[in-house]
Amino acid sequence: MPEEQETRGGRATAEMxxxxxxxxxxxxxxxxxxxxxxxxxxxxxxxxVARELNYTPDRAARALVSGRTxxxxxxxxxxxxxxESQEIDALTTALQNEGFAxxxxxxxxxxxxxxxxxxxxxGFNPDSVIAFVENVKPVTLTRFLDRAVPIYVDxxxxxxxxxxEHGPLYDRLNILQHSGIDQAxxxxxxxxxxxxxxxxxxxxxxxxxxxxxxxxxxxxxxGFQPPILAPGDFGYETAYQATIDLFRVRGGADGxxxxxxxxxxxxxxxxxxxxxxxxxxxxxxxxxxxIAQSHWKSYNLTxxxxxxxxxxxxLVRLILRRLNDPQAESLVETLDTRLVVRGTVG
Amino acid sequence: MPEEQETRGGRATAEMxxxxxxxxxxxxxxxxxxxxxxxxxxxxxxxxVARELNYTPDRAARALVSGRTxxxxxxxxxxxxxxESQEIDALTTALQNEGFAxxxxxxxxxxxxxxxxxxxxxGFNPDSVIAFVENVKPVTLTRFLDRAVPIYVDxxxxxxxxxxEHGPLYDRLNILQHSGIDQAxxxxxxxxxxxxxxxxxxxxxxxxxxxxxxxxxxxxxxGFQPPILAPGDFGYETAYQATIDLFRVRGGADGxxxxxxxxxxxxxxxxxxxxxxxxxxxxxxxxxxxIAQSHWKSYNLTxxxxxxxxxxxxLVRLILRRLNDPQAESLVETLDTRLVVRGTVG
DNA sequence: CAGCAGAATGAACGCGTGTACAAACATGCC
DNA sequence: GGCATGTTTGTACACGCGTTCATTCTGCTG
Numbered sequence: 001m002p003e004e005q006e007t008r009g010g011r012a013t014a015e016m017x018x019x020x021x022x023x024x025x026x027x028x029x030x031x032x033x034x035x036x037x038x039x040x041x042x043x044x045x046x047x048x049v050a051r052e053l054n055y056t057p058d059r060a061a062r063a064l065v066s067g068r069t070x071x072x073x074x075x076x077x078x079x080x081x082x083x084e085s086q087e088i089d090a091l092t093t094a095l096q097n098e099g100f101a102x103x104x105x106x107x108x109x110x111x112x113x114x115x116x117x118x119x120x121x122x123g124f125n126p127d128s129v130i131a132f133v134e135n136v137k138p139v140t141l142t143r144f145l146d147r148a149v150p151i152y153v154d155x156x157x158x159x160x161x162x163x164x165e166h167g168p169l170y171d172r173l174n175i176l177q178h179s180g181i182d183q184a185x186x187x188x189x190x191x192x193x194x195x196x197x198x199x200x201x202x203x204x205x206x207x208x209x210x211x212x213x214x215x216x217x218x219x220x221x222x223g224f225q226p227p228i229l230a231p232g233d234f235g236y237e238t239a240y241q242a243t244i245d246l247f248r249v250r251g252g253a254d255g256x257x258x259x260x261x262x263x264x265x266x267x268x269x270x271x272x273x274x275x276x277x278x279x280x281x282x283x284x285x286x287x288x289x290x291i292a293q294s295h296w297k298s299y300n301l302t303x304x305x306x307x308x309x310x311x312x313x314x315l316v317r318l319i320l321r322r323l324n325d326p327q328a329e330s331l332v333e334t335l336d337t338r339l340v341v342r343g344t345v346g
Numbered sequence: 347m348p349e350e351q352e353t354r355g356g357r358a359t360a361e362m363x364x365x366x367x368x369x370x371x372x373x374x375x376x377x378x379x380x381x382x383x384x385x386x387x388x389x390x391x392x393x394x395v396a397r398e399l400n401y402t403p404d405r406a407a408r409a410l411v412s413g414r415t416x417x418x419x420x421x422x423x424x425x426x427x428x429x430e431s432q433e434i435d436a437l438t439t440a441l442q443n444e445g446f447a448x449x450x451x452x453x454x455x456x457x458x459x460x461x462x463x464x465x466x467x468x469g470f471n472p473d474s475v476i477a478f479v480e481n482v483k484p485v486t487l488t489r490f491l492d493r494a495v496p497i498y499v500d501x502x503x504x505x506x507x508x509x510x511e512h513g514p515l516y517d518r519l520n521i522l523q524h525s526g527i528d529q530a531x532x533x534x535x536x537x538x539x540x541x542x543x544x545x546x547x548x549x550x551x552x553x554x555x556x557x558x559x560x561x562x563x564x565x566x567x568x569g570f571q572p573p574i575l576a577p578g579d580f581g582y583e584t585a586y587q588a589t590i591d592l593f594r595v596r597g598g599a600d601g602x603x604x605x606x607x608x609x610x611x612x613x614x615x616x617x618x619x620x621x622x623x624x625x626x627x628x629x630x631x632x633x634x635x636x637i638a639q640s641h642w643k644s645y646n647l648t649x650x651x652x653x654x655x656x657x658x659x660x661l662v663r664l665i666l667r668r669l670n671d672p673q674a675e676s677l678v679e680t681l682d683t684r685l686v687v688r689g690t691v692g
Numbered sequence: 693c694a695g696c697a698g699a700a701t702g703a704a705c706g707c708g709t710g711t712a713c714a715a716a717c718a719t720g721c722c
Numbered sequence: 723g724g725c726a727t728g729t730t731t732g733t734a735c736a737c738g739c740g741t742t743c744a745t746t747c748t749g750c751t752g
Binding site for chain 2: 698699700701702703706707708709
Binding site for chain 2: 738
């Protein structure tokens, strides 16, 4: 075995590897840079010595000269929100496979996206930033980032003109909600539902607003009245209360669209355990997202599916494309949605 | 407003700040280092200019010279597991407040903690590492880390001698499970329960093994028979099936301890919706963790609580103590547990 | 006013790496 | 063999910052 020449429990450096492999330090650098020219046997020898010394190029030093940290900033209000947590999970795996790492940041739970956090994140100099925060404008985001081009998840309306906005540069993941919602409404129509309610997310959420708008559009297209609105906040508790209020005070509904699956769970529990109604017998319930819990027996929820892995792949594609071409115009990826039929409509 | 002297959309550097503030670059460095000596008005002026230029010291450069990246590696099998996600959430907030950031890594879902991942993480040179992975030995962890001292969550048995192990250095968060389990068993005893089952986590889990051992100990202390064992994996589905098997084939039980809250949900749903039993009327159910979902109406679970925020505070304390004194002996923090009584026992 | 301790300052160096540049070398063609 | 072209190799520099060290400045005592 090679002489243990680690200094004080610290990492091995390229210099040490070079010394042991009888090459120059630059050769070591090149050995770890695949497209650098280096004779094959030399590279092999270097890599072997590197493995023996447990050497890896220091990412800090590398970042200093290359300007790439290989860190992807992820901003979330709640890690434990179901959808977010599952997306972070899949995203982390995907990024890991591409040589990046997820750098996690939390905003306040009241969605007050303070500039302080952005400045803080900026200090870590991430290569890219994904914000799972709905009320922050891209403008705000770009103002606090130097190299990173933020990615923004958008929900364009069917038929609406593409935003000609040519302000700050950001990339976009467009999610088309019309298909899934239309399938859901068609299904409810088939079962004779007439009064449709929308249990919203919190007020500032663009996702919730887009879902509401699209639902309204689809209902109109299919000859329904506009949806009855019940105010929620994406959470279980609020959905529970809002549903009770909707049915005790405001006349109820035949079908309830909840802004996400968790709200749907709250609505379901309120309907069944508090209001004594049968689902889907008396009321149909439809959620959004299709999180893993939606097929648990207690809920077995019919829901508009956002394909998680497809979505993560699209995000990673955006990141890679942007890093390959930092000067590119605004990049766009588009995803569709579809209805997953389970036991809460029927 | 000051002349926009940013070069190519890049960040401002200490040199630019120095030039604009009419001071030397070293002064700028000192201005951002609180304990460095610098005349107050000068520091103030520098900080003002820095704010105007949106300047923050580059962390990569800082890490290169100081050896501190301010990154805390967090290794998880599933981000979306309830308990883990809630812990990551709280931990990220706490670390953020201390000037660190969470660097997330995922192992395979089959818990095969490959060395490849550790080597990968090592490349990012985190200041500390918390592994929410149960089957990886501290030895393995330390072998892949240079400066970082890993933190290991342990579940020592009551009365068992402290491990005299003096192998690789790692810090410990000890969780005492006896109190909570004893309270639960006492409660079940009061309701006349006789046959107690333990619905385990997956086979390799130390947490599950410790819970089972402690339960066995408490049962013996209180004159019960040993627990009937039903094999699970911490997941909902498996718990659901294991409960059905337990009651259809193996004679059932009066009380079921599930290895975590999610398993308890699965058991509850199986008991109520598949087996037609009443909880808590026919069977009592107790979980572990007290995750946020445990007080949802559908479950309203009685559970052994691990106080999340207390736990996170202990972890952060460990990290800070270790960074303040890298040479210290193995550090230890200890937490207790207690029973939270809700609707599944009564 | 001399003397002195302590604070404030700036020059120089080092952290570990990528890369431009020039030199050396190999290869292919006539 | 002569030359052109392409591949390897090593030197020197740059990245942005913290820190040591010698120097200058400040305030205070005698």
